[in-house]
Amino acid sequence: MTTQLGLPTLRGGPSRDPSRPADTRLVDGFGRVATDLRISLTDRCNLRCTYCMPAEGLDWMPRDEQLTDDELNRLIAVAVHELGIEELRFTGGEPMLRKGLENVLSAASALHPRPDISLTTNGIGLARRAGALAAAGVNRLNVSMDTLRPERFAEITRRDRLQDVLDGLAAAHAAGLRPVKINAVLLRGVNDDEAADLLEFALAHGYQLRFIEQMPLDAQHGWRRSEMITAEEILARLEERFVLRESGEDRGGAPAEKFEVLGRHDGAPLRTPGTPDTAPTVGVIASVTRPFCGACDRTRLTADGQVRTCLFATGETDLRAMLRGGATDAEIADTWRYAMWGKKAGHGIDDPGFLQPTRPMSSIGG
């Protein structure tokens, strides 16, 4: 299967709705403003997480369909200079598989105003590259790690690489990247008994843990709402060991609900002396059961240059064709603006007519 097949790309660009206000930013029809750009650098990956893609992988995007570094740098500059993008998150697939990653990061960090730059990675190879990533301009890292048990890691990712991820986390911390965040997805009957252990580990190392509800974005369409672990269940498991309190912080467009970890039910100290001094918190990203679409501030760019208004969008806008057809920066910016103006109110997972997007998470950029 080629993930690009059959996508309803808006070849002629989005319709020019005359009711769109003359605002240079990425405003939409529901009053939201996108200031956070998620960029997928590649759809390839060196792991095969069961909730993301099949064991045999996918038919990867042909190289000539992928944006070149120069094309990508140009779109990022348009986003920052013309459209008011303030934050860039590089993801994939596995973004560290992109050749020239550090060059793209350096170009982004040289922009004025300088955007905040973060990277979401599976951590393979991070131990060796954390310093170079920090030097190239990465401010923050999210590392995905769903379990602390090597055999479970091998079962979930279909690769025996847990130690690489643990080493990567330590290297990121040592390189001064703060906060180092861990993303974890819990799967029923696989690792759903590890919520409190993962938090224990994160507290002991000064990492910030966030749980992500499993979403219907896997390439093999195996997601079942009845089987997913909900935010409520995650919190209940954490509260068996820890005392939590909602942080009460204004989340803004942040997807994670944040909880302060106040202590333990058995009264033992939360952390041992010498633990890095970060506020003990845990986050839950409840995209399915507690959607946060109303505050969404995101726009997305795929590795083949398609703008998406949402992870769950079923249409895309082709900026690569514009780039390769000689469009000016102003024309590209305008097309991006109209694409975002058409962003839907919500992801609609609960609508009876919900359709999972053709493009899987690994190709959209999670």
Ligand code: SAM
């Ligand atoms: N390969 C990198 C990684 O794993 O961090 C970046 C891409 S991955 C698609 C980004 C995040 O999406 C990871 O934290 C991963 O666990 C999460 N993810 C992938 N498929 C998911 C799904 N179906 N539901 C929820 N989260 C998912």
Ligand code: SF4
């Ligand atoms: Fe790769 Fe990330 Fe998908 Fe796992 S979640 S298969 S690491 S893209």
